Amino acid sequence: MLGINSNINSLVAQQNLTGSGSALSQAITRLSSGKRINSAADDAAGLAISNIMQTQINGLTQGVSNSNDGVSMVQTASSGLSSLTSSLQRIRQLATQASNGSMTDTDRAALQQEVTQQVAEVNRIASQTTYNGMNVLDGSLGSASFQVGANVGQSISLNLSQSMSAASIGGGVPAAGNTLGSFSVSLDNTGKAAAAPGITSITASWDTSKGAVSYTDQNGNAITDASTLSYYTATTTGTPPAAAGDPSDTLAVAANANATITQINVLADGKGGFTLTDQNGQALNVTAATNIFASAATPPATDANGNTTLTGETGAQMVTDIEAVTDAGVTTDANVVAQDKVTAAVGTTIDKLSTSNTVSQIDISTKDGASAAMLTIDNALNAVNNLQATLGAAQNRFTAIATTQQAQSTDLSSAQSSIQDADFAQETANLSKAQVLQQAGISVLSQANSQPQQILKLLQ
Structure with missing residues (x-):
């Protein structure tokens, strides 16, 4: 039906032209921004995820x-x-x-x-x-x-x-295993310090008349250089040995049968104390005293098993302990005099070396x-x-x-790009399509708007 009050073709053309215009605008926006989502209207969920x-x-x-x-x-x-x-x-x-x-x-x-x-x-x-x-x-x-x-x-x-x-x-304190000092020591067969090793064992016995410990080597010779041994006293009371030379009251301090100790190494134990080893790295069985026991009248302690414990001084006397193995159950210190002043000086510093000052x-x-x-x-x-x-x-x-x-960050950027960024190939195609539709829509709308004029010709 032909009419002049309503131009349906024009309305349809206008509607399509509006749609192609929106598509053209969207394509231009996406291509110019590089983003597929430029507002929540484009993709609300995608925008939230992208943000x-x-x-x-x-x-x-x-x-x-x-x-x-x-x-x-x-x-x-x-x-x-x-x-x-x-x-x-x-x-x-x-x-x-x-x-x-x-x-x-x-x-x-x-x-x-x-x-x-x-x-x-x-x-x-x-x-x-x-x-x-x-x-x-x-x-x-x-x-x-x-x-x-x-x-x-x-x-x-x-x-x-x-x-x-x-x-x-x-x-x-020094770390465990650190060498605090090392020195050489040897005795001749008279018990005196010498350049060559000679003593392979030391016997310690208690002399009640003198209130002191006497020492002899494996040959029965007295160790006369060990003057500091007179400082050895007991730390507790007990039944003392009867007399010097009594077999039941004699403590044998035996060295290795195959070799004489020629060097003693003083090693830190990591706790502020030290241990002794010989030149072969074998531990020396030593109970070193940490202070001078001045009570000479007190006899050495003897426990219920008949084991006697002797203790000694600190400093040079401790560092010159040379026993390697003691009798079972017996702990003793056997001190000898170092062979020179330099060696003796090592002993006087052992107590200081067990702990250290700060750098300042x-x-x-x-x-x-x-x-x-x-x-x-x-x-x-x-x-x-x-x-x-x-x-x-x-x-x-x-x-x-x-x-x-x-x-x-790279992975997330890639994921975000797939959600938010525009596909230029697709958007370029959409732009071309929208442009063609725009041109066609404008042309068709022009023709639709001219239809009423064509109807008026029927009145002529």
Whole structure:
């Protein structure tokens, strides 16, 4: 039916033209923005998922940056520790030099001057090694937390609470197995110190008339050089042996039948004490006293089994203990005099060597102080090395985290792209289609709008 009040064809053409116009506008928007979803109207669910992913991507990216900051802090601290190690190594070298018997006290005093400067350098490094205004080696930073993940709780901590100042490192006890001292000792067949080994066993017996222990070698010769043995006394009361030479009251201290002990090594036990080994590394069965027992009138203790315990002094007397094996149930110290002053001096420092001072207390102006300084520096270097190991492990962890986070961020970006980004091939085709429809729609709408004019010709 032909009519002039309603132009249905024009309305249809307009509707189609509007649709093609919207499609053209959408294609142009997507192609110009590069995104498939430009508003919630395009894909509400997709937009929500994309936003969540973007949050994670941003967090992971920042986590990578935070990890890299952690690496920078660790590298700063590690560099400071390397410089600190150089100073400690120099101090130990000076202490080793000062420990040499050829050095005079004047020489050691001169070496101490450089030690003082190196200690000051240790303190300078500890107090001035900073990262972003924070000191990383004086212990003031404590435990630093690094947010390396995108979410709450995804962080790691780095403990920097240990101060590396000279007053804070070097103290404590030597690690188990460290050699505190080593010296040679030998006796001739008269019991006197000699250049060649001779005694293979020592017999200790109690002389009630003198209130002291007498010692003889395997040949029955008295050990006359061991004057300090008169200090051996009992720690508790008990029934003493009857007299010197009584077989029931004699304690045999037998050395290895195949070899005489020619060297004694003093090793730290890691608890502030020490153990003794011979030149072959065999443990010496020694109960070393830790103080001088001055009660000479008190006889040695004898337990219910008839076993007698003798105790001795500290210092040089303890370090010259040479027994290898004692009779079953008997614990005794057999002391001999060292063969020279240098060897004897080793013994006087054993008590000091069992514990160590801090680096700030190092004094190598004496031989004993120089020996103690080496242990102090060893303890300090252990502390530095432990912190270096901690920092190295932390740096590797930061690096691994950054690599992992970057990979996760890449995967999420890829997933987000498949949801949000526009497919240019498809959108280009849509644009071409919309343009053709627009052109056709405009042409058809023009023809539809001209239909009423054609109807008017019927009235002519």
